[in-house]
Amino acid sequence: xxxxxxxxxxxxxxxxxxxxxxxxxxxxxxxxxxxxxxxxxxxxxxxxxxxxxxxxxxxxxxxxxxxxxxxxxxxxxxxxxxxxxxxxxxxxxxxxxxxxxxxxxxxxxxxxxxxxxxxxxxxxxxxxxxxxxxxxxxxxxxxxxxxxxxxxxxxxxxxxxxxxxxxxxxxxxxxxxxxxxxxxxxxxxxxxxxxxxxxxxxxxxxxxxxxxxxxxxxxxxxxxxxxxxxxxxxxxxxxxxxxxxxxxxxxxxxxxxxx
Amino acid sequence: xxxxxxxxxxxxxxxxxxxxxxxxxxxxxxxxxxxxxxxxxxxxxxxxxxxxxxxxxxxxxxxxxxxxxxxxxxxxxxxxxxxxxxxxxxxxxxxxxxxxxxxxxxxxxxxxxxxxxxxxxxxxxxxxxxxxxxxxxxxxxxxxxxxxxxxxxxxxxxxxxxxxxxxxxxxxxxxxxxxxxxxxxxxxxxxxxxxxxxxxxxxxxxxxxxxxxxxxxxxxxxxxxxxxxxxxxxxxxxxxxxxxxxxxxxxxxxxxxxxxxxxxxxxxxxxxxxxxxxxxxx
Ligand SMILES: Nc1ncnc2c1ncn2[C@@H]1O[C@H](COP(=O)(O)OP(=O)(O)O)[C@@H](O)[C@H]1O
Ligand SMILES: [Mg+2]
Numbered sequence: 001x002x003x004x005x006x007x008x009x010x011x012x013x014x015x016x017x018x019x020x021x022x023x024x025x026x027x028x029x030x031x032x033x034x035x036x037x038x039x040x041x042x043x044x045x046x047x048x049x050x051x052x053x054x055x056x057x058x059x060x061x062x063x064x065x066x067x068x069x070x071x072x073x074x075x076x077x078x079x080x081x082x083x084x085x086x087x088x089x090x091x092x093x094x095x096x097x098x099x100x101x102x103x104x105x106x107x108x109x110x111x112x113x114x115x116x117x118x119x120x121x122x123x124x125x126x127x128x129x130x131x132x133x134x135x136x137x138x139x140x141x142x143x144x145x146x147x148x149x150x151x152x153x154x155x156x157x158x159x160x161x162x163x164x165x166x167x168x169x170x171x172x173x174x175x176x177x178x179x180x181x182x183x184x185x186x187x188x189x190x191x192x193x194x195x196x197x198x199x200x201x202x203x204x205x206x207x208x209x210x211x212x213x214x215x216x217x218x219x220x221x222x223x224x225x226x227x228x229x230x231x232x233x234x235x236x237x238x239x240x241x242x243x244x245x246x247x248x249x250x251x252x253x254x255x256x257x258x259x
Numbered sequence: 260x261x262x263x264x265x266x267x268x269x270x271x272x273x274x275x276x277x278x279x280x281x282x283x284x285x286x287x288x289x290x291x292x293x294x295x296x297x298x299x300x301x302x303x304x305x306x307x308x309x310x311x312x313x314x315x316x317x318x319x320x321x322x323x324x325x326x327x328x329x330x331x332x333x334x335x336x337x338x339x340x341x342x343x344x345x346x347x348x349x350x351x352x353x354x355x356x357x358x359x360x361x362x363x364x365x366x367x368x369x370x371x372x373x374x375x376x377x378x379x380x381x382x383x384x385x386x387x388x389x390x391x392x393x394x395x396x397x398x399x400x401x402x403x404x405x406x407x408x409x410x411x412x413x414x415x416x417x418x419x420x421x422x423x424x425x426x427x428x429x430x431x432x433x434x435x436x437x438x439x440x441x442x443x444x445x446x447x448x449x450x451x452x453x454x455x456x457x458x459x460x461x462x463x464x465x466x467x468x469x470x471x472x473x474x475x476x477x478x479x480x481x482x483x484x485x486x487x488x489x490x491x492x493x494x495x496x497x498x499x500x501x502x503x504x505x506x507x508x509x510x511x512x513x514x515x516x517x518x519x520x521x522x523x524x525x526x527x528x529x530x531x532x533x534x535x536x537x538x539x540x541x
Contacts, residue, residue, distance in 0.1 A: 051436060053432065053435060053436065072344075073435045073436050073437075073438055074438030074439075074440065077436075077437065077438040078438070082436075082437075083436050085432060085433055085436055089430040089432055089433035089436075090429075090430070090433070091422075091425065091426040091429040091430060091433065091434075092429050092430070093425060093429055094422055094425055094426065094429060098422045101419060101422070102419070102422055102423060102426050102434075102437055102439065103437050105419050105422075105423060105437075105439070106423075106434070106436075106437030106438035106439040107437070107438050108438075109438050109439055109440045109443075111440050111442075111443065112440070112443060113420070113440060113443040113444065113446075113447060116440070117419065117420055120419055150429075161433075164433075164437060165437075168437065168438070
């Protein structure tokens with residue numbers, strides 16, 4: 001059986017430096033998988049290579065068994081994989097609702113502006129309906145819909161970024177640093193929301209986190225990345241008991257485990 | 260006093276034209292990060308093409324055709340300048356626009372020769388407002404500039420394509436991630452900016468005849484207008500254009516006409532140094 005997402009021997013290179021050095025991972029439809037590791041381990045680079053923002057230097061990315069290595073970001077979105085980028089990256093001067101609508105508009109691009117716009121205008125009723133569903137899932141966004149996204153709190157911006165990604169109707173949501181810079185209660189709310197989204201709508205999650213505790217609570221499996229390589233993988237319950245993981249990620253120590 | 264007011268009124272008319280050029284620069288800069296020095300060439304092309312076409316077709320139609328032609332040229336220029344995704348750096352794009360500006364100017368010389376061109380203004384009679392002469396052409400320039408600024412603002416705020424253009428400037432990374440084609444949006448912003456530049460050129464050419472090499476001073480003044488609002492604000496570019504137009508005319512009237520271009524450069528440098536000091540401080 002083919003997995004929703006398969007990454008095989010992926011390499012990402014910036015100039016001479018290898019940021020990701022031969023990582024493989026696999027994610028089934030509806031699964032919740034975490035990617036943990038220290039700063040600079042290559043987690044964002046991996047996600048960006050999957051989502052088409054950077055071209056991999058080697059290896060393969062497959063969605064539903066089809067090779068999509070090096071495809072443009074829009075093509076990945078249309079295959080059902082959307083990313084919530086690190087630092088949220090909301091469209092700060094635009095109202096929250098425009099942020100969401102652009103998530104639907106962007107999916108219609110195949111490199112060509114006019115036809116994408118025509119498709120968008122023809123499908124406006126469907127887009128409105130999808131917007132309503134997002135507002136039902138995240139009622140806070142309805143309240144904020146006219147506010148410039150840059151003028152909302154960090155947690156609200158994370159909701160905007162998630163809502164924007166959901167407007168493309170993804171089967172897999174890849175979230176880069178969900179908890180970064182957010183208050184613990186806000187993180188708990190978002191985590192609960194993502195769990196519901198996964199259990200009730202079947203949206204698979206690939207969660208990049210530095211907070212390993214949160215990652216293990218939310219995801220059934222995890223990969224541990226260090227210096228561009230995958231050093232450990234397994235079920236969250238097992239990893240939580242692993243000695244290396246405990247000292248490096250759960251004991252509060254910040255130092256990197258020697259690979 | 261009347262002399263002063265007269266200079267201000269004349270200054271406003273060129274100010275509105277600079278504003279149009281500046282607004283185009285703002286649009287391109289916001290969506291692509293490129294400072295487009297070919298903006299002056301768009302204005303010259305708009306003016307020269309209209310001045311040539313008016314011999315054969317009604318003025319309004321000539322203007323419309325010129326705007327469409329220049330928009331198409333601008334879009335093509337954007338296509339070349341933006342290069343390939345992830346391959347062409349900002350600096351490369353900037354140098355390409357400079358090169359294309361020079362090329363365009365050479366083509367203008369070949370096609371239109373070096374004779375200054377013009378065509379009749381909208382009305383041969385002008386109004387006398389309390390001793391100040393107001394040419395209907397000034398009013399036309401002001402109305403078209405204001406209407407263009409308002410329309411562009413509306414489009415950017417209220418339409419999905421406009422929102423997408425703004426999205427590129429708010430976060431290019433996120434714009435790409437949701438699937439927007441940042442490149443075709445960049446091409447669009449070049450085409451729209453070129454149309455605005457063409458409007459400026461074809462409206463000003465009845466007052467100030469243009470030649471193939473007028474593009475440099477127009478680009479400098481447009482850039483100075485745009486820099487007034489930090490290259491990112493339509494309203495700023497509008498204000499900048501007007502301030503510049505008036506200042507320039509006062510210098511022409513009271514000091515010496517040969518400093519006309521210098522005033523634009525001086526204001527531009529002052530704004531840039533003031534802003535950089537301000538931004539370091541905050
Ligand atoms: N755009 C870039 N250009 C050059 N180096 C980069 C770039 N992005 C990331 N890197 C480098 O690649 C390595 C991995 O970074 P990243 O993928 O952001 O790690 P993580 O998300 O795990 O913190 C780091 O050493 C970082 O400095
Ligand atoms: Mg990261």
